[in-house]
Every structure is written in structure tokens, then in C-alpha cells.
Amino acid sequence: MPDTLNDQFLPFTTAEYEVRVRNLQGVMASADLDAAVFTSEDNYRYITGFYSPTWINLTRPRYCVVPRVGEPVIIIPANNDVIAAQTSWIRDVRTWVAPNPTDDGVTMVVDAIRACLGKSKRIGMELGPESRLTMPIGDFLRVREMLDAEIVDGFGLLHGLRIIKSLTEIERMRRIAQITSRSFEALAGRLKVGDSEKDASAKLRLELIARGADTTPYVSGGSGRNGYTSINTALLDRVLTPGDILTIDTGSTVDSYFCDFNRSWAIGTPSDEACRAYELVWRSTEAGLAAARPGAQTADVWRAMAKVLAKENRLSKGEGQRLGQGRFGHGCGLRMCEPPSLNERDGTVLKQGMVITLEPGTAFTARDADGETGMRVMVHEENVVITDDGCELLTTRAPRELPVVG
Amino acid sequence: MPDTLNDQFLPFTTAEYEVRVRNLQGVMASADLDAAVFTSEDNYRYITGFYSPTWINLTRPRYCVVPRVGEPVIIIPANNDVIAAQTSWIRDVRTWVAPNPTDDGVTMVVDAIRACLGKSKRIGMELGPESRLTMPIGDFLRVREMLDAEIVDGFGLLHGLRIIKSLTEIERMRRIAQITSRSFEALAGRLKVGDSEKDASAKLRLELIARGADTTPYVSGGSGRNGYTSINTALLDRVLTPGDILTIDTGSTVDSYFCDFNRSWAIGTPSDEACRAYELVWRSTEAGLAAARPGAQTADVWRAMAKVLAKENRLSKGEGQRLGQGRFGHGCGLRMCEPPSLNERDGTVLKQGMVITLEPGTAFTARDADGETGMRVMVHEENVVITDDGCELLTTRAPRELPVVG
Numbered sequence: 001m002p003d004t005l006n007d008q009f010l011p012f013t014t015a016e017y018e019v020r021v022r023n024l025q026g027v028m029a030s031a032d033l034d035a036a037v038f039t040s041e042d043n044y045r046y047i048t049g050f051y052s053p054t055w056i057n058l059t060r061p062r063y064c065v066v067p068r069v070g071e072p073v074i075i076i077p078a079n080n081d082v083i084a085a086q087t088s089w090i091r092d093v094r095t096w097v098a099p100n101p102t103d104d105g106v107t108m109v110v111d112a113i114r115a116c117l118g119k120s121k122r123i124g125m126e127l128g129p130e131s132r133l134t135m136p137i138g139d140f141l142r143v144r145e146m147l148d149a150e151i152v153d154g155f156g157l158l159h160g161l162r163i164i165k166s167l168t169e170i171e172r173m174r175r176i177a178q179i180t181s182r183s184f185e186a187l188a189g190r191l192k193v194g195d196s197e198k199d200a201s202a203k204l205r206l207e208l209i210a211r212g213a214d215t216t217p218y219v220s221g222g223s224g225r226n227g228y229t230s231i232n233t234a235l236l237d238r239v240l241t242p243g244d245i246l247t248i249d250t251g252s253t254v255d256s257y258f259c260d261f262n263r264s265w266a267i268g269t270p271s272d273e274a275c276r277a278y279e280l281v282w283r284s285t286e287a288g289l290a291a292a293r294p295g296a297q298t299a300d301v302w303r304a305m306a307k308v309l310a311k312e313n314r315l316s317k318g319e320g321q322r323l324g325q326g327r328f329g330h331g332c333g334l335r336m337c338e339p340p341s342l343n344e345r346d347g348t349v350l351k352q353g354m355v356i357t358l359e360p361g362t363a364f365t366a367r368d369a370d371g372e373t374g375m376r377v378m379v380h381e382e383n384v385v386i387t388d389d390g391c392e393l394l395t396t397r398a399p400r401e402l403p404v405v406g
Numbered sequence: 407m408p409d410t411l412n413d414q415f416l417p418f419t420t421a422e423y424e425v426r427v428r429n430l431q432g433v434m435a436s437a438d439l440d441a442a443v444f445t446s447e448d449n450y451r452y453i454t455g456f457y458s459p460t461w462i463n464l465t466r467p468r469y470c471v472v473p474r475v476g477e478p479v480i481i482i483p484a485n486n487d488v489i490a491a492q493t494s495w496i497r498d499v500r501t502w503v504a505p506n507p508t509d510d511g512v513t514m515v516v517d518a519i520r521a522c523l524g525k526s527k528r529i530g531m532e533l534g535p536e537s538r539l540t541m542p543i544g545d546f547l548r549v550r551e552m553l554d555a556e557i558v559d560g561f562g563l564l565h566g567l568r569i570i571k572s573l574t575e576i577e578r579m580r581r582i583a584q585i586t587s588r589s590f591e592a593l594a595g596r597l598k599v600g601d602s603e604k605d606a607s608a609k610l611r612l613e614l615i616a617r618g619a620d621t622t623p624y625v626s627g628g629s630g631r632n633g634y635t636s637i638n639t640a641l642l643d644r645v646l647t648p649g650d651i652l653t654i655d656t657g658s659t660v661d662s663y664f665c666d667f668n669r670s671w672a673i674g675t676p677s678d679e680a681c682r683a684y685e686l687v688w689r690s691t692e693a694g695l696a697a698a699r700p701g702a703q704t705a706d707v708w709r710a711m712a713k714v715l716a717k718e719n720r721l722s723k724g725e726g727q728r729l730g731q732g733r734f735g736h737g738c739g740l741r742m743c744e745p746p747s748l749n750e751r752d753g754t755v756l757k758q759g760m761v762i763t764l765e766p767g768t769a770f771t772a773r774d775a776d777g778e779t780g781m782r783v784m785v786h787e788e789n790v791v792i793t794d795d796g797c798e799l800l801t802t803r804a805p806r807e808l809p810v811v812g
Contacts, residue, residue: 009640009642009643051640052626052638052639052640053623053624053625053626053638053640054624054626054638056623056624056657056742056743057638057742057743058536058537058538058741058743059536059736059743059745059747077732078732079636079638079732080638082628082635082636082639083636083638083639086636086639086642087639087640097732098732099535099536099732099733099747099749100732101535104535125543126543127542127543127544127547128542128544129505129507129510129542129544130464130465130505130542131464131542131543131544132464132538132540132542133539133543134538135538136533136534136535136536136537136538137531137532137533137537137539137543137546138533138534138535138537138559140543141533153544198620202615202616205611205615206612206615206616209608209611209612210608210612214604217459217462217623218459218460218462218463219459220458220459220460222488229488230485230488230489230492232458232459232460232463232485232486232489233458233488233489233492233493234415234457234458234459234493236415236492237415251462326483326484326485326503326504326505326506327505330465335464336462336463337462337463337464337465339465341465341505343505
């Protein structure tokens with residue numbers, strides 16, 4: 001098939017994937033695992049390269065079995081073999097005709113795992129916090145019963161490697177952050193009074209696609225008189241009128257790597273309260289940018305951002321946590337939201353190559369159109385990579401003053 | 407919050423959701439379940455209305471507990487409360503500040519389930535074929551251990567209801583199928599020699615968004631000299647030249663309801679082989695349209711389509727299965743691919759209100775640019791709803807002859 005040569009569509013060299021597998025096998029040995037099994041789109045993409053929109057189809061699961069020593073095996077539905085040939089470097093590809101409700105790959109997976117079992121009889125699968133096992137759980141319980149082995153969490157193990165991005169990964173993340181920064185700027189010039197939230201969302205997606213984003217799976221936000229009430233609601237039919245604040249947050253991708261940040265605008269002249277809230281979260285982000293450096297803990301960065309906010313708002317701790325979404329940022333990479341969390345409890349030590357979002361949020365009161373007073377939130381987000389002596393923005397820094405459009 | 411009134415963004419009336427819950431409780435009683443717990447986006451949307459792009463964020467799970475009698479409860483991260491207020495009809499909303507790695511909702515879920523337990527001590531969760539339990543499996547195993555109850559599959563139970571679409575659901579599916587039909591037609595006028603597959607994909611997504619699709623999560627396909635080799639690969643950098651065949655398949659949504667179908671084009675004058683393969687799958691689809699009626703089994707519809715293909719191709723059974731992706735169509739709704747499968751083994755009896763795809767595929771040999779002979783596939787797909795005496799197209803039927811563009 002000369003039109004679809006293997007390796008043609010691998011975003012990274014085979015050597016880079018091989019390093020990933022060797023590093024994984026190193027931590028597997030330390031954790032005394034005979035094998036690790038991965039089923040979720042992002043882990044699969046990280047190890048095997050396998051790339052296809054077909055993950056949205058939940059009929060057919062996929063399995064990757066990594067032995068402690070030797071080459072990984074992928075076990076996929078027969079109709080996925082062309083995808084594997086085009087986008088994966090893995091040589092040991094086994095297939096079954098799916099869907100097959102009586103045995104959708106289970107026997108093949110058990111066989112592949114058994115071939116890895118040594119003395120420890122421990123295998124890792126995606127079980128831990130923030131993981132998703134991307135197979136029917138009835139089949140997982142069956143695999144567990146068929147194996148004479150202990151199944152422990154393997155997601156944390158792999159993510160401990162994924163959390164440090166290579167230069168080539170950072171290059172993708174910078175590219176999508178820059179595409180998105182320019183798309184937000186272009187959107188500002190195209191927003192009009194009378195647009196619905198949905199219109200604004202569509203305009204942003206058009207800009208993103210035209211500028212080279214591969215996918216735009218996450219576009220959320222909110223709008224309202226003098227402020228919005230949530231940043232992760234869908235953009236719906238509400239029409240923008242003068243006096244509104246609009247925010248849009250997007251996770252878009254290049255080569256499956258995400259950015260994750262928002263921008264906010266005033267539709268016509270904003271109230272003083274909205275301007276103050278915007279500048280407050282902007283300054284809080286500045287404090288985060290200064291604090292995010294190798295050796296600092298995620299909690300330190302959280303504290304630096306929280307300190308700026310605490311001086312000026314009078315929220316209860318519960319309100320603060322709710323509005324701060326339990327954290328002021330998180331990891332980002334092959335998932336829009338990856339560990340760690342930037343909050344009071346998280347003690348992850350930042351290292352060169354980590355990509356995190358800085359996402360402080362605050363709340364304030366403002367008047368609705370009918371004169372009633374209600375609660376509003378203001379969230380600001382930037383994406384950075386930790387460098388040797390601090391951090392570097394992947395996004396183009398938002399302006400200090402709330403931009404006015406329309 | 408006058409800008410964000412409850413019910414404002416519910417795509418259906420509260421009455422329709424209440425009927426869904428009553429029907430579910432009916433089958434729960436027949437299956438002797440005390441409670442059913444749902445965690446996946448589509449099941450959550452079906453029962454609660456809850457709508458947000460935030461499902462892409464895997465940090466925070468969500469739970470819906472439906473008792474055998476009484477009102478459902480949703481247990482969600484605290485920062486999701488505005489989403490619930492805007493998009494869900496459920497009154498009993500419980501929240502926790504997430505992420506909380508030591509207890510991300512587990513205790514609250516266990517408490518809510520315990521309050522439902524009666525004599526049977528059986529609860530349903532998403533375990534069975536084609537299901538995805540959308541929570542960390544470590545937490546699932548913890549819930550199972552904490553409960554004095556048997557956990558059985560609840561996905562099949564709920565899907566048995568979801569499989570029959572209401573008039574209001576069908577209206578959404580017709581809308582997205584029509585938006586997509588018109589977008590494919592517009593794309594044909596915009597495809598050019600020299601476009602990459604990615605350009606073609608971006609042009610289609612621009613048309614879809616401009617015409618009112620809410621999301622376009624699935625755009626796949628392939629291209630190649632005299633034919634393509636797979637329909638579910640990502641559209642990448644390959645450049646279209648005269649003599650190529652291009653196919654694009656999309657699952658796009660309105661109000662979270664999917665269409666799922668493809669269209670194919672010749673770039674310049676096509677070979678006779680490509681034209682014959684196209685017309686063959688078109689005629690196979692005609693046979694499917696005639697066979698899809700209430701009372702028929704999915705296997706009957708498969709057989710009608712397979713019979714047309716068998717007369718003209720010389721594939722081995724294994725090749726046929728692989729190329730037919732193990733089936734010639736499937737259910738469609740809040741997921742792009744839902745049960746049932748249209749294949750030899752599936753005995754689902756079609757009923758009025760079911761929405762299925764008819765998706766026959768064939769293979770043929772063709773010459774590459776360098777004169778070598780290689781295998782090609784041709785897949786054709788339409789979406790139909792089963793009526794009282796047959797079926798009705800939701801898509802605009804594709805032309806019988808392979809359209810030529812560029």
C-alpha cells in the first residue's frame with residue numbers, strides 16, 4: 001500500500017516510542033510488575049502511536065500488553081488493522097473479528113498476559129484516581145478471574161512518566177496553544193451584540209479549524225449580565241447584549257496534544273466589579289507564573305495564587321473551593337486535564353518538562369438585568385511549561401485589562 | 407439567576423424524562439433490582455438531561471442513582487452544580503468538592519445506594535457488552551466491597567429502553583442527518599485537486615458547524631489511488647490527486663443525538679472497478695432499505711445486504727467479515743454506535759422507533775500509482791428509522807453513481 005506507508009503518520013520517531021516503553025519497563029521492574037495493560041485512548045496513543053477518531057465507537061475495545069521485558073503487543077479489532085499499520089510502530093499486532101459478544105478479545109488478552117507472568121504474578125491496569133478502564137467491566141472481572149495474578153494500578157505508574165513532556169511533545173503543545181491564542185484574538189474582532197453563546201462558540205471553532213487545530217473537542221464557557229456563573233457549561237442559546245461578560249474555554253489539539261485555557265470579554269462597557277474581578281485573577285495568575293518553577297510544589301503555586309485572591313475577596317472557604325473548582329490548575333498533555341492538581345493538598349514537586357495550567361478563579365456579586373443581585377465568577381487560565389529555572393508561557397498572555405468587544 | 411433558569415436548556419420536557427425513569431423502574435422491578443447506577447455521558451444525558459462538554463475532563467466522576475421506587479439522585483462535583491441547575495430536571499442534587507483523591511464521591515454513592523436496598527440487594531451498574539463504567543475502577547471495587555449487595559449489568563437494561571427512540575428524539579436525529587447531508591453536498595462543490603485529506607475534513611467541519619451541528623466529534627475516512635483501504639482512519643496529510651477515491655464518515659450531533667454516515671467521491675475520472683464497487687454497495691444498501699421493517703431481525707437485514715454483495719465479490723468469509731467490520735450497520739442515538747449490530751449472529755427484532763445505520767462494505771483490487779495491484783474497500787452508509795410498515799431515511803439518499811469532483 002504505497003499510499004499508506006507505515007510510519008508516515010507517526011507524529012514521533014519510533015526511537016521516541018521505544019524510549020517511552022523502556023522507561024515504562026524500568027518503573028514496572030521497580031514496582032515488580034510482570035506486565036502492564038492499557039486500554040484508554042491517551043495511554044494507547046502514548047505507547048503505540050495508534051491514532052483514530054474511532055475511539056468514540058464503544059462497541060470494540062482495544063488492548064496493549066507491555067511485558068516487563070520485550071516488545072509490546074496490541075490486540076485490536078480486525079477492522080482496526082489498517083489504522084495500526086498507518087499510525088503505530090508496534091510490530092506484534094493481533095486481531096479478532098469484533099463485535100463478538102461471547103469473547104471480545106478477552107481470551108487473546110488473557111493469553112498475552114499469561115505469556116508475561118513470571119515470579120511476581122502482578123500486573124498493572126488502569127484502576128487508580130483519574131483513570132478510565134476503556135473496556136466493559138464485565139470483561140475486566142472475567143480477565144481477573146481467569147488470571148492467577150494480582151491486578152494493581154498501572155495508570156499512576158505510566159502517568160509518572162507522561163507527566164514529563166519531551167521537547168517534541170512540548171513543541172505540539174506550544175503549537176496548539178499558539179493556534180488557540182490567535183483564534184481567540186481573531187474571535188474578539190468577530191463577536192457582535194446579538195450573537196448567541198452558540199454563535200460565539202461556532203466562530204471560535206471555525207477560527208481554530210482554519211488555523212490548523214486537528215480537533216476542538218472542548219468548547220465551554222458562559223455569559224451573563226455583569227458576569228457568568230460557570231466556566232464549564234455548554235455554550236447555548238443565550239443572546240449577548242451590552243453589559244454582558246462572556247468567557248470561552250477550549251481544549252483543542254494538535255497530534256492529540258491539548259491546550260486548555262480561556263479568554264473573557266466585556267460586551268460593551270463593563271461594570272467596575274467585572275473589571276476588578278478580571279484584573280484580580282490576572283494578577284493571581286502573575287503570582288502563579290512567578291511561583292511555578294522546578295523544585296516548587298503544586299501547593300506552593302496554589303498558595304501564591306490564592307494569596308492574591310484572599311486579599312480582595314470575602315468568600316468562605318467552601319465557596320472558595322467550589323469556585324476554584326477544588327484547584328487552581330492542573331496538568332495537561334494527551335488529556336486536557338491530567339494530574340497533578342494545583343491545590344492546597346497536592347504535594348507534587350514541579351520538574352522541568354511538566355506542562356501545567358494556571359487557573360485561578362474568584363467570585364463577586366453583580367446586578368442582573370432586573371436589578372437583583374447575584375453571584376458571578378471570574379476564571380483566568382494560562383498554560384506553561386516548567387523550565388530549568390522557572391516557567392515559560394505556551395499561550396500568549398492575556399491582556400491585564402478586561403477586553404471590550406461588540 | 408434569571409439568565410440561567412432551570413429547564414431553559416433541557417432539550418425535552420420534564421415529563422419526557424419522567425417517563426424514561428418510570429420505564430426504567432419498571433424493568434428494574436422485573437429484574438429485581440433495588441437500584442441502578444449510571445456514570446457514562448450518554449446514560450447520564452438520557453436520564454438526567456445533564457449536558458456539558460466537561461465530560462472530557464476525567465478528573466471528576468459523576469453518579470446517578472435510580473431507586474426502584476422514587477426519585478433519582480445525582481451526585482456530582484461541587485463545580486458542576488451550575489451545569490445541573492441549567493440542564494437537568496433532577497431535584498436531588500448532592501455535591502462534593504473534587505478532586506478529592508481519598509474519597510471522590512465514593513462514600514456519598516454508597517450511602518445513596520444503601521438507602522435503596524430492599525430485600526433483593528441487587529443493583530445494576532454499567533458492566534455488560536459495549537458499556538463503559540465512567541469512574542476509576544479502583545473506586546468501583548471499593549464500592550462493591552462496601553456494599554452488601556450483588557452488582558449486575560444495568561447497561562443492557564437501560565439500553566433496552568433507549569433502543570426505541572421517541573418522536574422528539576427522532577426529530578433531533580433527522581435534523582443532524584439533514585444538516586450533515588447538506589454539508590456533504592456543499593463539500594462536494596468545495597473539494598479540489600491538491601487538497602489534503604485534512605483540508606477536506608476541515609471543510610466538512612466548517613460546513614457542519616455553519617449549518618448548526620452542535621458538535622462534530624467524529625470525522626474519519628480515507629483516500630487512495632482507485633480506492634481507499636479503511637473508513638475509520640483519521641484524515642491526515644495525504645494530498646488528493648486525479649484518479650483518487652475519497653470517503654469521509656462523520657458522527658455529528660444535535661442536542662447530543664448522533665448521525666453516522668459517509669459519502670464517497672472520485673477525484674477526477676474514476677476507474678471502472680471503483681464505479682462498480684460504489685454501485686454495488688449502493689445496491690446492497692437498497693436491499694437493506696427494503697428489508698428493514700418491524701418484525702424483521704437484524705440478521706435478516708444483514709442477509710439481504712450480504713446477498714447482493716455475495717453475487718459479485720469473491721472474498722473469503724474472513725476477508726468479508728474484516729471488511730464488513732464484523733457487521734453491516736448498528737444502532738445510533740445518544741451514542742454514534744449503539745447496539746444492536748447488523749450481522750449474521752444478531753437476532754434483535756426490529757421495532758418501530760429504532761434508529762439503525764445500514765453500512766455494507768465490499769473489497770476490490772485496484773492499481774496503485776506505481777502500477778502495483780492492491781486491495782481497496784468501499785463502504786456505504788445511510789441512517790433510517792423503523793416505521794410501522796418499513797423504514798424511513800433520515801439521511802438524504804446518496805446518488806446511485808459515484809459522484810465525480812475536482
